[in-house]
Amino acid sequence: MEGPSIVILKEEIRAFKGKKILKAIGNTKIDKERxxxxxxxxxxxxxxxxxxxxxxxxxxxxxLMFGSYRINSHKNSTPRLQLKFEKGELxxxxxxxxxxxxxxxDVYDWEADVMNDQWNERKALKKLKMIPNTMICDALLDQQxxxxxxxxxxxxxxxxxxxxxxxxIGKIPLAKLKEAIKAVRDxxxxxxxxKKKFELRKHWLIYTKKKCPLDHKVIKKYTGEGKRRSFFxxxxxxxxx
DNA sequence: AAGGATGTTGCCTG
DNA sequence: TCAGGCAACATCCT
Numbered sequence: 001m002e003g004p005s006i007v008i009l010k011e012e013i014r015a016f017k018g019k020k021i022l023k024a025i026g027n028t029k030i031d032k033e034r035x036x037x038x039x040x041x042x043x044x045x046x047x048x049x050x051x052x053x054x055x056x057x058x059x060x061x062x063x064l065m066f067g068s069y070r071i072n073s074h075k076n077s078t079p080r081l082q083l084k085f086e087k088g089e090l091x092x093x094x095x096x097x098x099x100x101x102x103x104x105x106d107v108y109d110w111e112a113d114v115m116n117d118q119w120n121e122r123k124a125l126k127k128l129k130m131i132p133n134t135m136i137c138d139a140l141l142d143q144q145x146x147x148x149x150x151x152x153x154x155x156x157x158x159x160x161x162x163x164x165x166x167x168x169i170g171k172i173p174l175a176k177l178k179e180a181i182k183a184v185r186d187x188x189x190x191x192x193x194x195k196k197k198f199e200l201r202k203h204w205l206i207y208t209k210k211k212c213p214l215d216h217k218v219i220k221k222y223t224g225e226g227k228r229r230s231f232f233x234x235x236x237x238x239x240x241x
Numbered sequence: 242a243a244g245g246a247t248g249t250t251g252c253c254t255g
Numbered sequence: 256t257c258a259g260g261c262a263a264c265a266t267c268c269t
Binding site: 001002005048062063064065066067096141143150151152153200207228229 | 245246247248249250
């Protein structure tokens with residue numbers, strides 16, 4: 001689940017703000033009893049982290065690859081965590097859940113969160129300049145630089161800016177690098193809009209495709225240190241090495 | 242319809 | 256000793 005999906009969750013769950021947890025069950029190993037009686041102060045997100053803020057601590061939920069949730073409904077499987085309220089319930093499945101004791105502002109740099117109002121592209125550029133020998137395909141998945149960017153966003157952004165995933169940061173012209181940084185945020189908002197309309201896939205230009213929009217053959221390769229799937233068109237996307 | 246993946250952590254091994 | 260590999264998570268898609 002990439003950053004935009006977490007922003008959507010944050011919106012869908014809004015009505016539970018200020019509500020008191022009456023019951024907490026599920027197969028998570030965290031101390032669920034600690035949640036009972038707590039009032040939700042706010043829902044926040046940082047990249048792929050979904051955050052529930054309480055008075056003296058917060059809960060961090062990460063959905064990884066297969067995580068899911070239900071609001072006021074549930075699946076047949078045991079939830080990792082279920083929160084019951086006077087009216088309604090929240091169910092989180094197959095996710096990683098942790099307590100955060102520190103204040104969220106002390107833990108998270110909101111300027112690194114691609115979809116946040118505080119997103120700082122100059123800071124992202126500065127971080128990229130520090131890793132010239134890193135491939136762009138790895139950098140676009142680095143949550144310390146682009147929190148919320150995932151493998152779909154990586155692939156679509158690289159196609160949009162016509163850069164080969166195995167290009168080295170230090171070899172990419174500055175203007176192109178800046179263009180890529182902007183494209184990560186722009187594509188994330190497009191992702192958000194399309195996902196809400198259940199038409200995300202329809203808009204993929206390169207991800208999982210066999211042919212690019214210009215009908216060239218698309219290469220599928222596990223690239224970079226992370227060895228994540230990259231789909232790219234060698235004809236459309238220039239490699240900087 | 243079997244197999245892989247929108248992701249990260251943590252254990253195991255050499 | 257530590258980096259790299261890989262299982263785990265459990266569902267949905269091709």
